[in-house]
Amino acid sequence: MxxxxxxxxxxxxxxxxxxxxxxxxxxxxxxxxxxxxxxxxxxxxxxxxxxxxxxxxxxxxxxxxxxxxxxxxxxxxxxxxxxxxxxxxxxxGVGLLVMDVDSTLITAEVIELLAEHAGTRDLVADVTERAMRGELDFAASLRERVAMLAGLDAGALADVRAAVTLTPGARELVDAVHDAGGRVGVVSGGFAEVVAPLATSLGIDHMVANVLEVDDGRLTGRTAGAVVDRTAKERHLREWARADGVALERVVAVGDGANDLDMLAAAGLGVAFCAKPVVQAEADAAVSFPRLDAVLGLLGR
CATH class of the missing domain: 3.30.70.260 (ACT domain)
Known part of the structure; x- marks a missing residue:
């Protein structure tokens, strides 16, 4: 920057x-x-x-x-x-950058990668698509999709972590914000078991995601703790900005689904990234091609 x-x-x-x-x-x-x-x-x-x-x-x-x-x-x-x-x-410039993870920071939907191991990918992908378009309540859709993972060996999480790929420009965007003195957070409706190691590898300052419940080495088909939904994403953005001493005017939020709309609206600049039409229509701005660091260009930097 x-x-x-x-x-x-x-x-x-x-x-x-x-x-x-x-x-x-x-x-x-x-x-x-x-x-x-x-x-x-x-x-x-x-x-x-x-x-x-x-x-x-x-x-x-x-x-x-x-x-x-x-x-x-x-x-x-x-x-x-x-x-x-x-x-x-x-x-x-950016005081705090807050990003969604699945199909934003990374190229895939983690729950679909897990569902592939469980043999339920097509069913899960259909529910994910409807939730991203805003047709389904996110928390309800998450419960429905996670239930399809019941009985899956928890060892599949390691395979999914290895398969995850950063979106082109993701590392460059994070590094540019850090180099300019800003902070970075990721808030995910996905799963901490995958998101946390990724956030650590990128030096990300704040992270929150859902947690999968495991019993005797297998997924139970439930999550543990409060669901990270649309409302929670906005709340965490505001809490992180307050903790970092950053005015909301200097917060940039980036996401692709209806679950991100509240945090995009709360930020000084909300960016729809390769997003569903409903998100592009409501966000302040959009990046319509898969280069995450193009967010810097939107800011004229």
Whole structure:
């Protein structure tokens, strides 16, 4: 991430797996010039994606809200992801990054990997898909899916841990936030048995996930303790921000399913990552291609 910039800065970030069309860049400059002075363009591209930042000094009394929508519509039509940030997030960068895990930090749904060992993957995947679209209550869907794992040898957890793959750009995003002095948390509707070692390997500062109940070396088909659901995700985001002394304005949340919507709304910037349509529609911004570090480009960094 770049160094802090003067107060009153506005940043429009544009990211894409392909070069950003020149016409869209001209439009972005025009949009930012409506609310800011001393506008400049910076190349923020990294390996795997192209990025441009249009930044300037926000004029007193200017309202950036309409500018966000004026930029996002044409950009989305051209396959480019955008965000427009102001305030402390624009000047000081990310104070706290909070991410979902399954299909966000990692490429798979852990419960489906476990279900493959139990011979119930297709059944579990169908319930997962409906829950991610917001068609099912998450806690109820989790109970239904975990019940399909009953009797599975707990040794399968080691096989699943070995099979988990980080989403491209995940390590780069975590490292960039840490290098700039920020903190990182992961909050998962998946399982601590897989998430905790992964979080430790990445140096992640906060972690919470569901815990699978095991009896005599086999999964019981139940979880232990409170379920990490939509409400819990938002609560943990707020608690971590408070503990770290970070204003919510400087919190960035990233997730892909309906279970993430409350925490995306609570953050200064909520990012839908390769997400279901309902999540893309409600989030502040989206990354529509599988490079997690493109979140940096949305922030113009």
């Amino acid at each position: 770049s160094a802090p910039v003067p107060a009153g800065t506005v940043r429009a970030g544009l990211v894409s797996p392909r070069p950003v069309p020149a016409a869209l860049l001209r439009h972005a400059v025009t949009v930012v010039e409506q609310v800011a002075d001393a506008v400049k363009v910076t190349d923020t591209s990294r390996p795997g994606w192209y990025g441009l930042a249009v930044s300037g000094t926000l004029r007193p009394g200017a309202r950036p809200g309409p500018a966000r929508e004026e930029l996002r519509g044409p950009a989305t039509a051209l396959g480019v992801d955008t965000a427009l940030v102001t305030g402390e997030l624009a000047t000081d």
